[in-house]
Amino acid sequence: MYEQVIPDTGADASVLPWADCxxxxxxxxxxxxxxxxxxxxxxxxxxxxxxxxxxxxxxxPCRLQADCTGEERILGRxxxxxxxxxxxxxxxxxxxxx
Numbered sequence: 411m412y413e414q415v416i417p418d419t420g421a422d423a424s425v426l427p428w429a430d431c432x433x434x435x436x437x438x439x440x441x442x443x444x445x446x447x448x449x450x451x452x453x454x455x456x457x458x459x460x461x462x463x464x465x466x467x468x469x470x471p472c473r474l475q476a477d478c479t480g481e482e483r484i485l486g487r488x489x490x491x492x493x494x495x496x497x498x499x500x501x502x503x504x505x506x507x508x
Contacts, residue, residue: 412483417495417504421486423473424463430483431459431476438476446475454479463489466506 412430425446426434441457456475463472463485473488496505 415483415485417485417490417497419487419490421484423458423475423488424486425475425477425480425482425484427481427483428476428478431457431474434461436461436474436476441476444475446477465489465493468507 412426423446436457436459438457441459444456444458445453446456447453454477456477459474459476461472461474463470470489470492473486494507496508497503498505
């Protein structure tokens with residue numbers, strides 16, 4: 411269970427820092443090497459994993475990118491597009507399956 415996850419409708423995939431991936435016992439040899447890019451034009455090496463995300467009592471397929479240099483936890487469109495999400499900006503809330 412992770413707190414402080416950013417639901418990012420602009421992110422193609424979900425991202426966790428490598429330290430979190432290690433806690434999940436993800437083996438780098440079972441992932442697929444690739445590149446991850448952000449808003450800028452830079453790209454960084456990553457390892458992609460096919461995992462499952464559990465939200466609101468449901469299980470969803472998740473394309474997880476391991477971020478070896480960052481600290482952000484991002485829930486991307488790979489999972490968000492399967493949910494009903496309510497972003498309540500003035501209340502700083504994100505409601506899953508309202």
